[in-house]
Amino acid sequence: MTPHGRAVPAVPGIITAEQVVQTARSIAAVQEADGGVPWPEGHVDAWNHVECLMAMTVAGLTAEARKGYDWLARVQRDDGAWPMRIVGGEPAERNGESNHAAYVAVGVWHELLVTGDPAFARAMWPVVRKALDFAVGLQTPRGEIVWERAATGLPADYALLTGCSSVYQGLRCGVLLGEHLGDPQPDWELAADRLGHVLAAHPEAFADKSRFSMDWYYPILGGAVRGTAAIERLEEEWDTFVVSGLGIRCVSDQPWVTGAESCELALTLDAIGDRDRALALFRDMQHLRHDDGSYWTGWQFVNEQWFPNEQSAYTAAAVILAADALSGATPAASLFRDAGRHTIPATNPETCGCSHTSTHA
Incomplete structure (x- = not known):
C-alpha cells in the first residue's frame, strides 16, 4: 500500500509491489530541483514528463508528481504550449508540439482518477x-492535427500518426475533465470526433513513419x-x-x-x-530491469549490448503504467481501455467526403 492507503500495482510472477515502488523512486531520483523529469541526456519535454508524473502517482509518490505538475504550470507559455526541449529550465528548442501539449490532459485526468482530489484538478x-486549445488550433480542415507550431507562429505542414493518436486521447480526457468540473468543452469533443475519423x-x-512501431500500435492505444x-x-x-x-x-x-514501446504494446x-x-510481452521485457529498479532503454540483440547505454525515466514510467493496467490496482488502471469508449467506426474513405490531399491548419 502507498502512504495514502492506495494499492500499488503488482503482477504476480512478473513484478512485485515493492519493485514497482523501487522503479518509481528511480524516476524521482532523476527529477530536477525545479520539478522537471528529464531524458537521460538532460532535456525535458512535456509529454515524457507527464508520463513520469503519472507513474509516480500510481506508486504513491504524490508529492513528487505534484512538484512536476507545478513545473508544467510555471513553464507553460501564454499560447498553451511548452518549448519542445527545455534544458536547465531554459528553452533549448522553442517550437511547440501538439502532442506534448495535449498529453497534460491525460495526466491531470489520470491524477484525478487515482487520488480523487478535485482541488488539484x-x-x-x-x-x-x-x-x-493550442492543440485544436493546429487542426486542419480535414481533421488531422499538425505536429508543431514554430516559434514564429507558423504551423507545420504535416501531421504525425503517433502524435495525433496521443492528441486524440488527450482530447477525450480533456472532455471528461471538463464535464467533471462543470465546464464542458463541446469544441474539443467535435475536434476529437474529426481527428478520430481521420486516424x-x-x-x-x-x-x-511506418518503420516505427509506434505508428503501428498507437492508433489503438490512443483509442x-x-x-x-x-x-x-x-x-x-x-511478426515485423x-x-x-x-x-x-x-x-x-x-x-x-x-522497453517503453514494449510496455505500450502491452497496454x-x-x-x-x-x-x-499483454502479460507475455510484459514478462519478456523484464530483462531490461536494472538492479536499482530503473530500466535500460533498449537492447541491441545482435551485438548483445544495451542501446543506448542508459536507463531512462520514461521507460520506467511505461513499466509502471503497464503494471497498473495489468493488475487493476488503481482507479486509473483502465485509462487506456477507456480511451476507446467513443471510437468512431471507420467509414469508407472513398465515400466519406473528406479530401485526400494534404491540408494545412
Whole structure:
C-alpha cells in the first residue's frame, strides 16, 4: 500500500509491489530541483514528463508528481504550449508540439482518477484548457492535427500518426475533465470526433513513419481504432515488430528492442482484451530491469549490448503504467481501455467526403 492507503500495482510472477515502488523512486531520483523529469541526456519535454508524473502517482509518490505538475504550470507559455526541449529550465528548442501539449490532459485526468482530489484538478484546469486549445488550433480542415507550431507562429505542414493518436486521447480526457468540473468543452469533443475519423480512415493524412512501431500500435492505444480493425492492424505487423522473449523493435529495420514501446504494446493489447499476449510481452521485457529498479532503454540483440547505454525515466514510467493496467490496482488502471469508449467506426474513405490531399491548419 502507498502512504495514502492506495494499492500499488503488482503482477504476480512478473513484478512485485515493492519493485514497482523501487522503479518509481528511480524516476524521482532523476527529477530536477525545479520539478522537471528529464531524458537521460538532460532535456525535458512535456509529454515524457507527464508520463513520469503519472507513474509516480500510481506508486504513491504524490508529492513528487505534484512538484512536476507545478513545473508544467510555471513553464507553460501564454499560447498553451511548452518549448519542445527545455534544458536547465531554459528553452533549448522553442517550437511547440501538439502532442506534448495535449498529453497534460491525460495526466491531470489520470491524477484525478487515482487520488480523487478535485482541488488539484481545478487548479490545473486553466493549464489543460490552454494546452488543448493550442492543440485544436493546429487542426486542419480535414481533421488531422499538425505536429508543431514554430516559434514564429507558423504551423507545420504535416501531421504525425503517433502524435495525433496521443492528441486524440488527450482530447477525450480533456472532455471528461471538463464535464467533471462543470465546464464542458463541446469544441474539443467535435475536434476529437474529426481527428478520430481521420486516424481510422485516412492514412494518407500522415507522414510515412511506418518503420516505427509506434505508428503501428498507437492508433489503438490512443483509442481511435478498436474492434476488428484493431485486431487486424496488430496482426498485420506482429511478426515485423515483435521479437519473442525480448519485447518489440523500436524500428522495423534494426535489431533493437525497447522497453517503453514494449510496455505500450502491452497496454495496447490489454486495451483490446488480449490479456495473455499483454502479460507475455510484459514478462519478456523484464530483462531490461536494472538492479536499482530503473530500466535500460533498449537492447541491441545482435551485438548483445544495451542501446543506448542508459536507463531512462520514461521507460520506467511505461513499466509502471503497464503494471497498473495489468493488475487493476488503481482507479486509473483502465485509462487506456477507456480511451476507446467513443471510437468512431471507420467509414469508407472513398465515400466519406473528406479530401485526400494534404491540408494545412
